[in-house]
Amino acid sequence: MTRPALLVLQDGTVFRGEAVGSDGAVTAEVVFNTAMTGYQEIATDPSYAGQLVTLTYPHIGNTGINAIDREDRHARLAGLIVRDVPPRASNWRSQQDLRSWLQEEGVVAISGIDTRKLTRILREQGAQGGCLVAGAEADTQEAWARAQAADYAGMSGRDLAGEAGVRSTTEWRRGTWRLEYGLADADPDAAPHTQPGADPADDSDSASASESATGSAGTAAAARYHVVAYDFGVKQQILRLLVDHGCRVTVVPARTPAAEVVALQPDGLFFSNGPGDPQPMDYAVATIRELLETHRIPAFGICLGHQLLGLASGARTVKMKFGHHGANHPVLDLASGRVMISSQNHGFAVDEASLPDHLEATHRSLFDGSLQGIRRTDLPAFGFQGHPEASPGPHDVRPLFEQFIAMMAAAR
Template identity: 50%
Template sequence: MPHPTACLALADGTVFHGMGFGAVGTATAELCFNTAMTGYQEIMTDPSYAGQVVCFTFPHIGNTGVTPEDDETADPVAAGMVVRWDPTAPSSWRAAEDLGTWLARRGRIGIGGVDTRRLTRAIRQQGAPHVALAHDPEGNFDLEALVAQARGFSGLVGLDLAKEVTTRQSYRWGEGKWAWGEGKWAWGEGFAAPRPDARHRVVAIDYGAKRNILRSLAHVGCDVTVLPATATAEEVRALNPDGLFLSNGPGDPAATGEYAVPVIREMVDSGLPVFGICLGHQLLAMALGARTVKMNHGHHGANHPVQRRRDGKVEITSMNHGFTVDAQTLPAGVEETHVSLFDGSNCGIRLSGRPVFSVQYHPEASPGPQDSAYLFDDFAAAMDRAKDDAAA
């Protein structure tokens, strides 16, 4: 049996050995688990995973390879990945590269051969641990030093990561959703010209935006301009938008909220339709007067049932968050619209009588697969109504 070439050291002193792939080196981060059976490339390139190593509960990761079309950002953002079985050679006709080569080229570490069930149980029981993940082809590891690195990780509480993953300059998005059966995007390619028949001007504040969210906004008729996380209210108003979108992103919402919440509050007060997802949901809730709290191990997966309170409909959703809105702190006039059927935590809010709403989960990620796509239509309809009211 070959000697281990990678190890995962937890802050409590537990060490898992396995076979390394991807980049060589060491990474320190928080460890979370994800229960999705597909979408490992989208997960690794989701900016919301900044500062985290992802343990995949599904054992067969890497078997379909990777393709640029599935990237949610230009490069992987998660610090590393932990899998049960070593990645095999790609078996999909869409594969442009194997997972290990892709990770190595982008400086991300992988470890295979780990008992991910044991690791997942530990996370559920003890909370998301701080870890050091190391890959050395020679198998030389200073275990005491790695455990010390894990213990020295500052954690995500109080950490503003949105500034690290946000765009550095504004841009207009120009790509539609995938046209199934045609093997291409509905129009455009990334940063090409925006949708020619767009009827709504939308400003999207990028706290770590996924590309498929921008595609979904464009799909319902939005000409989307993306601004950095630190955009001011004046910069938003200068674009004369019909609506404001608040993106997903990593880190502690309270830290990002120090500069984001005043901007969001000013936009809400202006009467502009507002829609938020994930971190955007948490920031909107804070702008309306609620608070957020760190979860024990968070929600990460593509199989999370969420109930819509107005009619009891259950949506199968994709989630990725380690903080949550404390529903007990929602002020009067803010309605809880969705709740998790796993633990009852808040999954959506709406400002009563106003076109302002948000959800904790990812309606663009197709877990149901289209259970929650209506939310983008709701946003477009809210902008239509706002225009009609302004013209009346």
């Protein structure tokens, strides 16, 4: 038996479809993602907190859900908007169908709407607020949903990263899962994050991140470098790749003071991806500035971490019209002239026109010319706007992890 669902945009546009997740209502920013694969990674990416994600690929759920491919233990997006959810999932790694998983996770979701029309609206008018209602009462709540969407305040000025990551320091020792290991070696609970409001110290799942090292191309025992990762909403695959490259990773909360990090004696610092606007995160900007300029510890920032690195270095950030969300974005490496296809997920960007003399542009988007990479010329630190771990997406930008390793080696 089908259940109705309703999506009302801030501009008043109404879409009606079928509920494929949990009953309920949510108001958030509506964005679109053009990736053809990776719906599970997208749904569990903490960077999507506070957003209703429209997937432009029409068939979502074909391969089901498994415990290995997620980027966090739980769904992180505010809601999901798709064209079609097939009635049957088929994949040898599938452990659950998408509909039941969305319901278990409490995610409000709608299918059966014209996602092409919705994407055109967002491209032409920009990302905007929307109210998604699912369940038996959806047919009678259009007026209420319209009012909720109209009152949406937007993402600018919202610090969501402070609540997206770990609540206490933890160790991450797990590398990437590989096909030859099979499903038995997967640790579904090896995640640095807890449920919203939970304390990892009281969560038995948190310990698995520090205890398990099976199925890994690199483990803590073989680590050559100690990396402290600031968790603003980090994706698991980023941490896995750091381990693969010979790093012992200590994950710390977003508000961890510089003195505590210095006491850990890291070889390098990692500033993670995450949701929301970087500008209100004064605490992170001040800490990053101190760690870089006073202690000169090699550093690598991704996505939100890249933006915070820019702010800490004297640049400005801006809200984009509809952002970059997808797995097919061409990026130009300004030094080599090489074009790389990248995975992207951000609604804010560092303003290239605001770069001070000690901050150099290294990468630029070939879609809209926006800044994609920066490098400090006076100390060992660099950032990249996209997601070089490519989960989901291509691996063209993955060598940035090797650049980080080389930077730490040179600093010894």
